[in-house]
Amino acid sequence: MPRITSQCLVSERTPLFQSLGCDGYLGSGKVMDICGVCGGDNTTCQLVSGLFQHSLSKIGYHKIVEIPEGATKINVTEMLKSRNYLALRSRSGRSIINGNWAIDRPGKYEGGGTMFTYRRPNEISSTAGESFLAEGPTNEILDVYMIFQQPNPGVHYEYILPSENAVGPQQPNHRTEGNTVTEPGSHDHHSNTHQENFDTAGGERTPPPPPPPLPDNQVPAVQPPTRQRDYNWKLAGVTECSASCGKGFRYSVFQCVHRLNHVQVSDALCDSSSRPSPQEEACNLQPCPAFWDIGEWSECSKTCGLGMQHRQVLCRQVYANRTLNVHTSHCRHLEQPETASTCQLKICSEWQIRTDWTSCSVPCGLGQRSREVRCVSNVGDFVPDEECNMNLRPVDVENCDMGACAKSWFYTEWGNTCSAECGMGVRTRGVLCLTNHVGSLPLEGCGNERPPDSQVCNNGPCENRIEWFTGPWSQCSAECGAGSQQRSVVCLMRSDEGFAIMPLYECSSLERPLSQQSCNLKACGAKWYHTDWSACSKTCEGGFRVREVRCLSDDMQSSEGCDELLRPAEKEDCNPEPCIPYIDDNCKDKYFNCNVVVQARLCVYDYYKMTCCASCSLEAHKQSMNRGRS
Numbered sequence: 001m002p003r004i005t006s007q008c009l010v011s012e013r014t015p016l017f018q019s020l021g022c023d024g025y026l027g028s029g030k031v032m033d034i035c036g037v038c039g040g041d042n043t044t045c046q047l048v049s050g051l052f053q054h055s056l057s058k059i060g061y062h063k064i065v066e067i068p069e070g071a072t073k074i075n076v077t078e079m080l081k082s083r084n085y086l087a088l089r090s091r092s093g094r095s096i097i098n099g100n101w102a103i104d105r106p107g108k109y110e111g112g113g114t115m116f117t118y119r120r121p122n123e124i125s126s127t128a129g130e131s132f133l134a135e136g137p138t139n140e141i142l143d144v145y146m147i148f149q150q151p152n153p154g155v156h157y158e159y160i161l162p163s164e165n166a167v168g169p170q171q172p173n174h175r176t177e178g179n180t181v182t183e184p185g186s187h188d189h190h191s192n193t194h195q196e197n198f199d200t201a202g203g204e205r206t207p208p209p210p211p212p213p214l215p216d217n218q219v220p221a222v223q224p225p226t227r228q229r230d231y232n233w234k235l236a237g238v239t240e241c242s243a244s245c246g247k248g249f250r251y252s253v254f255q256c257v258h259r260l261n262h263v264q265v266s267d268a269l270c271d272s273s274s275r276p277s278p279q280e281e282a283c284n285l286q287p288c289p290a291f292w293d294i295g296e297w298s299e300c301s302k303t304c305g306l307g308m309q310h311r312q313v314l315c316r317q318v319y320a321n322r323t324l325n326v327h328t329s330h331c332r333h334l335e336q337p338e339t340a341s342t343c344q345l346k347i348c349s350e351w352q353i354r355t356d357w358t359s360c361s362v363p364c365g366l367g368q369r370s371r372e373v374r375c376v377s378n379v380g381d382f383v384p385d386e387e388c389n390m391n392l393r394p395v396d397v398e399n400c401d402m403g404a405c406a407k408s409w410f411y412t413e414w415g416n417t418c419s420a421e422c423g424m425g426v427r428t429r430g431v432l433c434l435t436n437h438v439g440s441l442p443l444e445g446c447g448n449e450r451p452p453d454s455q456v457c458n459n460g461p462c463e464n465r466i467e468w469f470t471g472p473w474s475q476c477s478a479e480c481g482a483g484s485q486q487r488s489v490v491c492l493m494r495s496d497e498g499f500a501i502m503p504l505y506e507c508s509s510l511e512r513p514l515s516q517q518s519c520n521l522k523a524c525g526a527k528w529y530h531t532d533w534s535a536c537s538k539t540c541e542g543g544f545r546v547r548e549v550r551c552l553s554d555d556m557q558s559s560e561g562c563d564e565l566l567r568p569a570e571k572e573d574c575n576p577e578p579c580i581p582y583i584d585d586n587c588k589d590k591y592f593n594c595n596v597v598v599q600a601r602l603c604v605y606d607y608y609k610m611t612c613c614a615s616c617s618l619e620a621h622k623q624s625m626n627r628g629r630s
Helices: 594-599 606-611 613-629
Strands: 045-052 060-067 072-078 085-090 095-097 107-111 114-119 131-134 142-148 155-162 231-238 248-258 280-283 291-294 307-310 313-319 322-325 340-343 350-353 366-370 373-376 397-401 407-411 424-428 431-435 454-458 465-470 482-486 489-495 498-502 516-520 527-530 543-546 549-552 571-574
Touching: 045 060, 060 072, 060 155, 085 107, 085 131, 095 107, 095 114, 142 155, 594 606, 594 613, 606 613
Parallel strands: none
Antiparallel strands: 045 155, 060 142, 072 131, 072 155, 085 095, 085 142, 107 114, 114 131, 231 248, 248 280, 291 313, 307 340, 313 322, 350 373, 366 397, 407 431, 424 454, 465 489, 482 516, 489 498, 527 549, 543 571
């Protein structure tokens, strides 16, 4: 069987859909084991794993484990999210992740001959800690550290080593207080280190704050250089021009680089306040080629059949982000688009004559005949006449001449009744111009000599004839409901000389016409009716009287259709004048100053009642009236 590397070969004896083994042979079924051995049984390597759970107290770098050379499938993961950070450094002293007291962004970092993926979940709801992952193999020893800030939640680590290189995990001998490691610098696990406060660009956890001040007799460790000293801004070039022609702009680009080797780094490492402002520069000033600017087609000039439509075509040119109209000569290198075109929305409907002409409406003379004309669509359906060309509509009604008709005057006998019973009157007859068929023509159709249709008649002289004569009826006495109207009725004698008024008895032998009749112009509806007022309850000093009020319909039945605002009063005051007491003719005042007796209230004595009888009686009546009111 041939060796297969990057091709899939199928022969007549090879089953379809066989997979390629890791040894390059089709259908071998071999796969890589966890040790990276093709077809291996996982015995040539060893999985090394552990859990770092030491209690730490001092803020700073603390070594967790060292990863030997040749390690693969490296996984270092915090058990829970915390404010601590993981750090990675090569044995040669080069910081790979989170070194130099700076917190790196999550991402991919090369070190130890492999690529590490640094993950730091930022989701608020996430409880996962940060981690390092790498496929390996490593080409040197790597040290894993924890930047301690809060109680250690535990760090799990694992990697795979070939069996001949398999060794136990190399953990530092951590004491209860924990060992603080200087980063970067020497590998002295027992010396304190100076910490930097560092706020990451992503707003993640705060790096460790500086440790408390050292005693006066202890020399502090050398501080690492600040990022502003190590990194600065460098002009890296310019952006592409914003326009390919017609004047565009480009801007200078500045990058953050390492001060010594000028290697580009993240912009967050440089001081943003010292970043130079981009400089604007005009570019591509040459005019853009002119072009034809084509507008939209107008509506078709006809709704059916062949029509025309138009559009606007302009020669335009772009300069400095503005589109300008230019002379058409600038577009002569281009073929000018059409500005007019024929169009047809649909095939027009057409007129069709559906029937032949009918017979003439008259057997003789001038008449009319008709036929059916319909507007028919291109699929044979009847459509409204407006969809066909009205100027081309065939005639559907026309006059027809059936030749001269025989015509004569026809008339009736004279009427037997004269318009006057005596004297001169008029009698009439009917006159028609008729043809030889049933129908009539205008009167002039039979010529101008029309026979007369009236003549004078005389029933003899009027010989002193007596008759009742009536005048016109007067207006109805009521605007609504029942009323009456009158007219004059007189007895007249008519003779050839005229009329003479006669006494009424002269016409007594004749039936006399009515001189009065009832009338009813319209129904009044319900109305208020009332009786007369009753007698007053008192003859003086104010009494009252009453009457009955009812709402009655036209047929004098009780109704509720009357307007209450127009209801007549049912009670009113009466006799408001003061009462005059009856005084006996013998009761008179004997003195002129009896009013003084009344004022002095002496009427209680019999003497004064007698001498001032009238004044005392009137005073007594007034007092009784006042007592009655109270």
